Amino acid sequence: MTFTSIIWKELRERPTAMITSVLSILLGVTALVAIRNVSVFSEQEVAGKLDTLGANVLVLPKGVTLQDYYAADMHEETIPEQHVAELALAGLTGVEGLSPKLCVPIKLQEKSATLTGILPQADLQTMAAWQGGRLFKKHVGCKAKINVANAQDDAPEALARRRTIQELHDHEAVIGADIAGTLGLNTGDAVDMLGETFTVIATLEPTGTIDDTRVFAHLHTVQRLAGAGEVVNVIEVMGCCEDVANGLVDQLGTMLPDTRIVTIANVVETQVSINRMMTRLSYLFLAILIAVGGASMASAMYANVMERRREIGTLMALGATRRFVTRLFLVKAGLLGLAGGLGGYLLGSGLALVLGPNFAGVAVQPIPSLALIAAGTAVLVSFAASYFPARRAAGLDPCLCFQEV
Amino acid sequence: MLRLEQVSKVYRKRGEEIAALQTTNLEIADGDFVAIIGPSGSGKTTLLSTLGGMLAPTTGKMWIDDQSVYDLPVADRARLRQEKIGFVFQTFNLVPYLTARENVSIPMYLAGMTPAAQRERATELLESVGLAERMEHKPSELSTGQQQRVALARTLANNPDLILADEPTGNLDPASRQMVLSYFEKFNQTGKTIVMVTHDIAAARTAKRMLNLSEGVLEGIPHEPVLKSA
Ligand SMILES: Nc1ncnc2c1ncn2[C@@H]1O[C@H](COP(=O)(O)OP(=O)(O)OP(=O)(O)O)[C@@H](O)[C@H]1O
Numbered sequence A: 001m002t003f004t005s006i007i008w009k010e011l012r013e014r015p016t017a018m019i020t021s022v023l024s025i026l027l028g029v030t031a032l033v034a035i036r037n038v039s040v041f042s043e044q045e046v047a048g049k050l051d052t053l054g055a056n057v058l059v060l061p062k063g064v065t066l067q068d069y070y071a072a073d074m075h076e077e078t079i080p081e082q083h084v085a086e087l088a089l090a091g092l093t094g095v096e097g098l099s100p101k102l103c104v105p106i107k108l109q110e111k112s113a114t115l116t117g118i119l120p121q122a123d124l125q126t127m128a129a130w131q132g133g134r135l136f137k138k139h140v141g142c143k144a145k146i147n148v149a150n151a152q153d154d155a156p157e158a159l160a161r162r163r164t165i166q167e168l169h170d171h172e173a174v175i176g177a178d179i180a181g182t183l184g185l186n187t188g189d190a191v192d193m194l195g196e197t198f199t200v201i202a203t204l205e206p207t208g209t210i211d212d213t214r215v216f217a218h219l220h221t222v223q224r225l226a227g228a229g230e231v232v233n234v235i236e237v238m239g240c241c242e243d244v245a246n247g248l249v250d251q252l253g254t255m256l257p258d259t260r261i262v263t264i265a266n267v268v269e270t271q272v273s274i275n276r277m278m279t280r281l282s283y284l285f286l287a288i289l290i291a292v293g294g295a296s297m298a299s300a301m302y303a304n305v306m307e308r309r310r311e312i313g314t315l316m317a318l319g320a321t322r323r324f325v326t327r328l329f330l331v332k333a334g335l336l337g338l339a340g341g342l343g344g345y346l347l348g349s350g351l352a353l354v355l356g357p358n359f360a361g362v363a364v365q366p367i368p369s370l371a372l373i374a375a376g377t378a379v380l381v382s383f384a385a386s387y388f389p390a391r392r393a394a395g396l397d398p399c400l401c402f403q404e405v
Numbered sequence B: 001m002l003r004l005e006q007v008s009k010v011y012r013k014r015g016e017e018i019a020a021l022q023t024t025n026l027e028i029a030d031g032d033f034v035a036i037i038g039p040s041g042s043g044k045t046t047l048l049s050t051l052g053g054m055l056a057p058t059t060g061k062m063w064i065d066d067q068s069v070y071d072l073p074v075a076d077r078a079r080l081r082q083e084k085i086g087f088v089f090q091t092f093n094l095v096p097y098l099t100a101r102e103n104v105s106i107p108m109y110l111a112g113m114t115p116a117a118q119r120e121r122a123t124e125l126l127e128s129v130g131l132a133e134r135m136e137h138k139p140s141e142l143s144t145g146q147q148q149r150v151a152l153a154r155t156l157a158n159n160p161d162l163i164l165a166d167e168p169t170g171n172l173d174p175a176s177r178q179m180v181l182s183y184f185e186k187f188n189q190t191g192k193t194i195v196m197v198t199h200d201i202a203a204a205r206t207a208k209r210m211l212n213l214s215e216g217v218l219e220g221i222p223h224e225p226v227l228k229s230a
């Protein structure tokens, strides 16, 4: 016989007595793990967006609100294209690039797609040079690598990543990954859109964003074919680094009073506040775990000690020390806590896989290190709850062994 | 040798005092077999608990082989019980969720014996009390007589010098009672000291020495042992 075999056999004999308390710890841990798991991925996503897009500012029509940065141009309202020239000529410090967009829904070989008109950087540079202005000025103390568009970096294939393109001619098109995939389009193919034929000059890498379902063409071509006039849905202003984004908001706001200026921080605001709420919720569940799980463990342990008084007295008569008796209950509590913690981790990770995409809009994967935290917390709660019952057991009078029943 | 020196026990409960054991002097030599009889409430269990190192007397000292037991720390007293004392209970006190063999193993486990050695000795002991076929049975699957035999095997596990028994035959049918008494005689013949507390005068007569406890006062009864197994 060994120490653990005594504990296992006792547990096996009366499993129901401890089930409620293990279950309540398990449920507490489940909720904690699920929430933590989702919020870790949600925070990662926010951080990722801020990292890649943090320097950018969107110039939108007044009435537009948006949730998804990448879909900033997917709406009906427009602003004059004139604003692009105004911005180019203003020589705003720290602005590396401007990308106006106009979207129109189209049918492409019977498939719905979005035709997005963009202005190649070459056009902008010509415009600025022509007017004698310098488009891109670094601000004082900027540590960012200069990222001004050039023919080498801003090849059509890099459009999805760089969000700008150097050259794009009248009847050329760049195709998003999904569309290219489903329609089997390759570089050099010809496609018909809005009654005219375009040559595919590049297909894009998948990005996981809405850009994958877009077809890009020259802004002016799209304006002409859609009969939209000289308007755009959005102007994306690329700053050199995050430091300028906030300053730009003020400057742009005064320059273009009939528009709405939005930073990526504004876009992810909702997600940030959801994350904050999830963090608070996880504290609440921790409190519930400690209160409910702990209390139910404590009372079950206490009942277990009372039920086993004569057994404990007998063990003491046979030579068991108080330390041994304390250990008997604490190790049992530890095992139960471990079971609740690991079970809760598995259940919580499973729950997060469902909740993440459906409620928080983020893809989620199990986080192995959470298993350690979950098990640790559960064991700690279980220990703490069983401390006094175990002390009580160790303090029992060995003379109990002589009492009848 | 076991010796009580001016030992008395007073229980104090909510301001009330119960003198369970009057000032008592007692010497029990190694290899003795003492029966203590007395009516219910006379202090028999109190005396036995004190002899077992589990109940500190209100006054006086208790010695086991020149060791003043109640001057030892609690943990040392537990070790002393584990090494030198075996208990037999009226209600057997087998651990309900353990098999006969595991119950017999408990004292050996507490003494730090390896599982294999525990198993081997437990098997031997259970065979010696005629329970070779019942090793893997739990107490609830055994008759009361069989349960007490498992308890006897457990008592012998660490080969104690002293056996303390509280009403060991109280819950048994006549045949099982007879059997337990003859085991006691056998243990005594192998040199173990036995102190048995009982209501049962006939059972007490099998002991070498008889003492009467009445309202906490202990006194000897003149007596010639009746040898059952002879
Ligand atoms: N833990 C205790 N607290 C207070 N009083 C006690 C305690 N244990 C025993 N007593 C009292 O001490 C006296 C002696 O009790 P004890 O159990 O020793 O008697 P006993 O001779 O073993 O009786 P029985 O034959 O019924 O087992 C009784 O009056 C009893 O009520």
Ligand SMILES: [Mg+2]
Pocket (backbone or CB within 6 Å): B044, B045, B046, B166
């Ligand atoms: Mg008694």
